[in-house]
Amino acid sequence: MDIDETIKGRRSIRKYQNRKIPDSVIKNLLGLATYAPSSMNGQPWHFMVVRAEETKKQLVQIKNKYCPAEKQMYQADFLQRASVIIVVCVDKQNSYDREVENGVLATANLMLGAYSRGLGSVYLSAYRNGEPAISDEIRKALGIPEHLHPITIVPLGYPDEIPEPKMIRALEDMISYETFGRK
Numbered sequence: 730m731d732i733d734e735t736i737k738g739r740r741s742i743r744k745y746q747n748r749k750i751p752d753s754v755i756k757n758l759l760g761l762a763t764y765a766p767s768s769m770n771g772q773p774w775h776f777m778v779v780r781a782e783e784t785k786k787q788l789v790q791i792k793n794k795y796c797p798a799e800k801q802m803y804q805a806d807f808l809q810r811a812s813v814i815i816v817v818c819v820d821k822q823n824s825y826d827r828e829v830e831n832g833v834l835a836t837a838n839l840m841l842g843a844y845s846r847g848l849g850s851v852y853l854s855a856y857r858n859g860e861p862a863i864s865d866e867i868r869k870a871l872g873i874p875e876h877l878h879p880i881t882i883v884p885l886g887y888p889d890e891i892p893e894p895k896m897i898r899a900l901e902d903m904i905s906y907e908t909f910g911r912k
């Protein structure tokens with residue numbers, strides 16, 4: 730699959746077949762994630778690979794507990810049925826004040842790599858500014874040490890749904906040439 734096809738074809742998948750993703754595939758995807766750019770080339774990543782049903786359940790509970798009122802329709806129960814959940818963490822010490830960016834870029838690689846291999850994924854945040862309890866609880870559930878910051882939660886599985894086509898905003902509305910508003 731070429732890169733354009735991969736970028737355009739990736740969609741959030743929240744229903745998964747009851748089929749295990751082999752460890753070798755996961756390892757391969759995490760390898761791709763490490764080719765992401767990182768601030769000062771710090772490569773601060775640590776990937777938690779979660780397969781245990783009980784741990785998945787804890788992640789569901791944490792995400793649902795902190796789900797804001799306006800997002801109640803986006804409950805995280807579907808995480809339970811993922812073949813594997815990756816929690817992308819970054820080491821504060823090698824992040825050069827760019828924990829979030831470092832974590833998110835690796836996550837993008839991971840998700841695009843997953844799609845190009847026929848796997849479905851979704852991006853979920855593992856932190857919220859001003860609400861450290863979310864990351865703390867995730868850290869506690871997974872035994873993650875204090876210096877690592879959980880940034881994203883990415884369930885992976887063989888897709889069991891075809892999402893509705895997505896409208897993409899007109900490109901021209903999102904571009905200015907030289908000065909703002911110049912088309």
Ligand SMILES: Cc1cc2nc3c(=O)[nH]c(=O)nc-3n(C[C@H](O)[C@H](O)[C@H](O)COP(=O)(O)O)c2cc1C
Pocket residue numbers: 739740741742743803851852853854892895
């Ligand atoms: C920062 C961020 C947070 C997101 N949080 C959630 C979430 O909590 N639950 C969820 O199901 N999807 C979440 N998503 C996925 C978006 O809903 C999804 O990417 C968006 O609707 C576009 O659809 P697509 O991924 O199929 O292109 C999140 C995506 C981003 C970028």
